[in-house]
Amino acid sequence: MLTLKLIRDNKEFVIERLAIKNNNARTSVEKIIELDKLRKSFQNQSDNKLAELNKVSQKIGQLIKSGQKEQAEQAKQVTINLKEDTRRLTQQLSDTEKQLQEILITLPNLPHSSVPSGKSAKDNIIVRSGGPKITENENMLPHWDLAKKYDIIDFDLGNKITGTGFPVYKGKGAKFQRSLISFFLDEAIKAGFREVIPPFMVNPDSGFGTGQLPDKDGQMYYITFDNFYLIPTAEVPVTNIFRDVVLNESDFPVKYTAYTPCFRREAGSYGKDVRGLNRLHQFDKVEIVVIENPKNSYTQLETMVNYVESLVVKLCLPYRILKLCGGDMSFTSALTYDFEVYSEAQKRWLEVSSVSNFESFQANRLKLRYKDEVTKKNQLAHTLNGSALALPRVVAALLENNQTVNGIKIPDVLVPYTGFKLID
RNA sequence: GGAGAGAUGGCAGAGUGGUCGAAUGCGGCGGUCUCGAAAACCGUUGUUCGCUUUCCGGCGGACCGGGGGUUCGAAUCCCCCUCUCUCCGCCA
Numbered sequence: 001m002l003t004l005k006l007i008r009d010n011k012e013f014v015i016e017r018l019a020i021k022n023n024n025a026r027t028s029v030e031k032i033i034e035l036d037k038l039r040k041s042f043q044n045q046s047d048n049k050l051a052e053l054n055k056v057s058q059k060i061g062q063l064i065k066s067g068q069k070e071q072a073e074q075a076k077q078v079t080i081n082l083k084e085d086t087r088r089l090t091q092q093l094s095d096t097e098k099q100l101q102e103i104l105i106t107l108p109n110l111p112h113s114s115v116p117s118g119k120s121a122k123d124n125i126i127v128r129s130g131g132p133k134i135t136e137n138e139n140m141l142p143h144w145d146l147a148k149k150y151d152i153i154d155f156d157l158g159n160k161i162t163g164t165g166f167p168v169y170k171g172k173g174a175k176f177q178r179s180l181i182s183f184f185l186d187e188a189i190k191a192g193f194r195e196v197i198p199p200f201m202v203n204p205d206s207g208f209g210t211g212q213l214p215d216k217d218g219q220m221y222y223i224t225f226d227n228f229y230l231i232p233t234a235e236v237p238v239t240n241i242f243r244d245v246v247l248n249e250s251d252f253p254v255k256y257t258a259y260t261p262c263f264r265r266e267a268g269s270y271g272k273d274v275r276g277l278n279r280l281h282q283f284d285k286v287e288i289v290v291i292e293n294p295k296n297s298y299t300q301l302e303t304m305v306n307y308v309e310s311l312v313v314k315l316c317l318p319y320r321i322l323k324l325c326g327g328d329m330s331f332t333s334a335l336t337y338d339f340e341v342y343s344e345a346q347k348r349w350l351e352v353s354s355v356s357n358f359e360s361f362q363a364n365r366l367k368l369r370y371k372d373e374v375t376k377k378n379q380l381a382h383t384l385n386g387s388a389l390a391l392p393r394v395v396a397a398l399l400e401n402n403q404t405v406n407g408i409k410i411p412d413v414l415v416p417y418t419g420f421k422l423i424d
Numbered sequence: 425g426g427a428g429a430g431a432u433g434g435c436a437g438a439g440u441g442g443u444c445g446a447a448u449g450c451g452g453c454g455g456u457c458u459c460g461a462a463a464a465c466c467g468u469u470g471u472u473c474g475c476u477u478u479c480c481g482g483c484g485g486a487c488c489g490g491g492g493g494u495u496c497g498a499a500u501c502c503c504c505c506u507c508u509c510u511c512c513g514c515c516a
Contacts, residue, residue, distance in 0.1 A: 043474055047485040054485090057497040061442035064496095072496080080494045246471095376473080 001211075001364045004109050007032055017110040020117050020326035028103050035100040040324035046089035053082045105214070109361040111326050112292055112298075118325025120286075127337065129254035131312060132135055133279065143396040144276035146219070146403060147173070150423050165266065165274070165281030170278055172423045176410070177284065179417030180391055181259050184286035188388060191286055191307050193257035200260055201228040206240040209366040211332035211358075221263045230263035234287035235385045239362060246378055247370040253300055257388070259284065277392035278350065282394035284391040290384045291303075291368065294360065297382035298335075300359045304386050305337050307351050314413045316395055316401040320349065324371035334359045341393065343402040352395035355386030386422070391396040399423075 007014050011029055056079055063072040070189070083170045103118040116125055146151035152173025158166040169177045189195055207229050211218060231237055238258050247254065262285050269279050277283075296374035305321065312319040324336040339353035360380035363369070368376040391399035402409040407424030415421055 040474065043485075048473065050486085051484055051497080057495095060496050065442080076496045083496080208496065 001105055002110065003360070004036060004104070005365055007104075007181045008036060011157065014110065019034070020111045020115055021108055021329060022119065022327045024137060030109060031283050031293070032100060032103050034044055035096055039093065039100060041094045042089055042093040046086055046093050049086040049089060053079060053086055056082065056095045062420075067172040079197055085297055105365075107154050108331045109334050109358060111329060111333075112357070112359075114323075115329065115335060116323065117327075119327040120325075122334055123323070124281065124322040124328055124338070126324050127283075127321040129318070130309070131310060131318040131341075132316055134318050134342050135344060135370065136157070137344065140400060142276065142345040143343075143399040144406070146399045147276070150408065152176070152275070152423060163281070165279070167277070167280065171422065172418070175418055175420075176414075176423065177391060177395065179414050180394065181284060181286060184388055185257060187311060187314075188257035188288055191255075193255045194338060196238060196239070196241070196257055196258045198231075198234060198260065200231055200237075200263075201226075202231055202236050203228060204241065206236055206243065209243050210236045210239050210323075210362050212236060212366065215331050218267055219265055219266060219363075231260060232264050232314065233262050233285065233387075234258040234260040235289060238287065238289045238384065239291075239383055240366065240389065242368045242381075242383075244367040245368055247291065247381060249293060249367075249370055249373045252291070252293040252296065252370070252381075256289045257286060258289070259286045261285075262390075277396040278346075280392055284364055286388050288386050288388045292382045292384060293370070294379070297357050297359065297384060300382075301335065301337075301355065301384055303390055304355050308339055308355055308388050312339060312341060312352070315394065315411050317401065319352075330354075332356075332358050332361050337415060341397045343393070343397045343400050345403075350397060352385040352389050352393045352397075356384060358383045359384075 007029055011399060015025050015029055056075055060072050060079075061076045063069075063075065074084075083264065116123065118124070141149070143153075144155065147155070150172070152170055154168040155164075157168040158164075161168070185195055202225065204213055204227065207220070211348055212232060218234075220232050222228075223230070229236075237260070238256050241256070242254070261282055263282055264280075265280060266274070266279055272296070273279055288304060290300055290304065309319070319339055319341045322338045322340065324333075324338060329336050333356040336354055336356040338351050339355070340349035340351050342348075343350050359382050362383045363380040364384075368381050368383065370381045371377075372379050398411065399408055402411070407422040410418050410421050410423070
């Protein structure tokens with residue numbers, strides 16, 4: 001959520017920046033400014049009436065104490081109109097605040113000044129790429145065939161138990177999955193992140209705090225009976241650890257990592273995008289979350305990108321890093337880098353990580369602040385996060401790229417975790 | 425799931441209708457003392473919105489788990505919700 005102050009003081013700038021995200025915000029912004037003025041007016045009036053009422057009430061107390069019953073009764077008459085006025089004004093005030101809030105939460109975050117304009121993923125900019133050279137071998141099996149051949153991932157079985165998009169990992173496939181999770185967590189811990197295991201369901205307040213609600217309501221699984229949402233990413237529970245928290249500057253940077261399964265309804269997806277492991281309703285992911293001082297958040301973002309890069313390098317995957325254009329960025333992000341790895345049998349790039357700076361957009365919703373050492377005022381902190389990494393597409397690429405006639409080779413860094421060098 | 429108790433400032437803990445944003449203790453910050461520190465003593469110490477102010481600040485509103493109600497007036501009384509604790513039941 002953008003702050004009112006930002007919109008009030010930089011109206012044209014806000015509209016201009018939101019246009020980069022293909023969002024025509026003029027109407028909303030103008031409505032917000034209008035409602036803000038109205039809100040102030042109502043607050044002023046109601047404050048004055050309340051102050052008057054408080055004075056009279058105090059006087060009544062004193063009169064009663066000193067036994068002046070008559071005058072007390074007279075004073076009570078005065079409050080009748082005052083009460084009616086304050087009731088009306090506070091009602092108008094809260095109605096206006098509600099309207100204001102409703103529009104405010106529909107505005108996406110402003111893109112950072114370096115974000116390129118663009119409509120879709122086609123306009124994203126390749127920042128750099130690396131990893132082993134892509135082979136042009138035509139005889140490679142896609143991972144869904146490999147999964148069946150070695151009996152390591154069973155899509156049909158998951159379909160039977162739950163439905164499409166809920167695979168069952170079996171034997172070496174399961175161990176491989178668990179190894180990746182452990183590897184990613186151990187790497188994160190080495191890089192200074194503190195591991196947490198958060199709840200996999202969250203309440204609506206948490207969903208709102210990180211920006212999933214109300215914007216992406218239909219993308220999350222919802223437990224109506226208890227009013228909980230299944231988490232679409234560990235970002236939600238982990239960032240919400242800091243909801244309503246005031247940090248000290250010396251606490252920065254706060255670095256957390258968590259493994260969680262992620263649940264996404266993925267309504268509207270179809271075709272080759274959802275084949276095999278490409279898009280699932282339940283998948284595993286290790287996430288990194290950082291709470292940072294605003295003045296360091298962009299340096300921190302680069303650090304996180306470098307960290308995620310070190311992971312794909314260690315796994316020997318061909319990768320590229322994209323800076324997302326305005327049109328492809330999420331609602332909450334100010335700047336996002338995507339990581340894609342090349343899947344050699346599918347001959348396409350698969351997104352395996354997304355690293356973002358949300359600046360104060362989530363913090364404003366979360367009321368996540370820090371005490372400024374100089375001014376002693378509470379200021380909004382910056383939040384950042386990234387996938388490090390999401391498993392299924394990493395698994396897809398590893399299976400496809402490492403297939404040999406003898407079986408699938410396990411990357412060296414994972415062998416200590418799997419205990420085997422080959423899936424055969 | 426049943427019965428009872430409770431939710432107050434960073435923490436502990438008073439406050440059951442009237443200058444209570446809230447005693448007191450601890451902690452934090454500033455100072456005196458000291459070569460320095462500790463102790464002692466003195467002072468200070470919540471958030472948020474609005475108005476005002478060249479800075480310092482000043483004035484007003486709201487906030488004692490959340491929401492609603494009674495009353496001229498609510499931390500205090502009533503109702504609903506959430507959560508915590510104790511006992512019982514169940515249970516990985």
